[in-house]
Amino acid sequence: MRSYKQHCGLATALDLVGDRWTLLIVRELLIRGGCRYTDLQKGLPGIATNLLAERLRELESAGIVAREEAPPPVATTLFRLTERGRALEPAILQLGLWGAPLLARGAKGAATQPHWLVLPLKIFLKDRTPRERDASIEVRAGRESLAIELSSGAVKVRLGAPEQADATVTGKPEKLLEFFAGKLDKAAASAAGIAIEGARDVLARIVPSVA
Amino acid sequence: MRSYKQHCGLATALDLVGDRWTLLIVRELLIRGGCRYTDLQKGLPGIATNLLAERLRELESAGIVAREEAPPPVATTLFRLTERGRALEPAILQLGLWGAPLLARGAKGAATQPHWLVLPLKIFLKDRTPRERDASIEVRAGRESLAIELSSGAVKVRLGAPEQADATVTGKPEKLLEFFAGKLDKAAASAAGIAIEGARDVLARIVPSVA
């Protein structure tokens, strides 16, 4: 394995996760939890299969990913982050935050997948009225759903629909991102095809422009 | 320029700074401020000169680095981070923090440079008694000095000697890192060749094991 051979935290981190595709693989596993090989391929459009296989081997031997033989009904191998792998989340969130402003002028031909919304929402959603009751919001994009859960001041975001949603927001992923970032007022949101159902006041706790 | 073509903050960030050596160049500029080309080469042992030149061009066109023609007495071009470039600091600190635990078992043959201490110290030094008076500490490693400045609860770390130091710590970079991380007790520190001069109580505000 190639190394920078520098006695520096950043350099040793990059020795392990600085290769092309590596951090994006960790991103997928952070968002989705346990993944099959083909789930990873779908979430990483453009990756060559040999690279995915090789990166997974490297990540496994670095103790960042663990391979797990799932029993039926799954009956296949699952890839999962170890504790050490999950510890990369703050670094990945910061990098994503830095890159977010460039996202506006969408690179032409860029792929978009709804579940990529999870990380940005994790960073910039804050409960503006934390003392109110617990609530949950469903975000629908394409055929995927995200759950936003407000509980005692904390905002949790995860893949999958909430058990029971106080409000539902539907739209295209790019537009949803702008919407939750507060860049769309009411008129712009509905013009962008964003539909809101249910309790608007719950939504207003995290998106000022809804109020 | 190669791109992941994914509409995701992390992916676009890596499009710009995910290439080999790129984040390490940013690290150098974060620590040292304006740099000459050869300063960068010294701080990045192992980089090929053509790669350094190419990365600097890419960083410049991405708006992360600015080239500046310095007047005499410097009379050469300086490379400096833009505002956008300095905004990478949180991400770099988090990545360095993640990599730090691996630093303990030093990769054999790894280069060590004193100024690389600046980033780790920036993260994990905290003033444990913030209400006391302002103070400053000089850290000497080889022929380079760092300044640690305590001011109203904040800890600032930068390259260069402080104007006037209340205490001075001298040693090898690797050992100094362990020392400031609190992994060395008094005996271990002096056995490791770490020398402390001046006001020990000032040092104890940031390093518990000195007390």
Place this chain on the structure above:
DNA sequence: CCGGATCCGGGTTGATACTG
């Protein structure tokens, strides 16, 4: 379908030499 392995063309990297 799932989880890869293999092969190949082209692009990137790294070491060295050289230049204004």
Place this chain on the structure above:
DNA sequence: CAGTATCAACCCGGATCCGG
């Protein structure tokens, strides 16, 4: 000092194939 030029070795991406 601040790079460019050259070239070999390696890595990446795409396509194809293969055993469960």
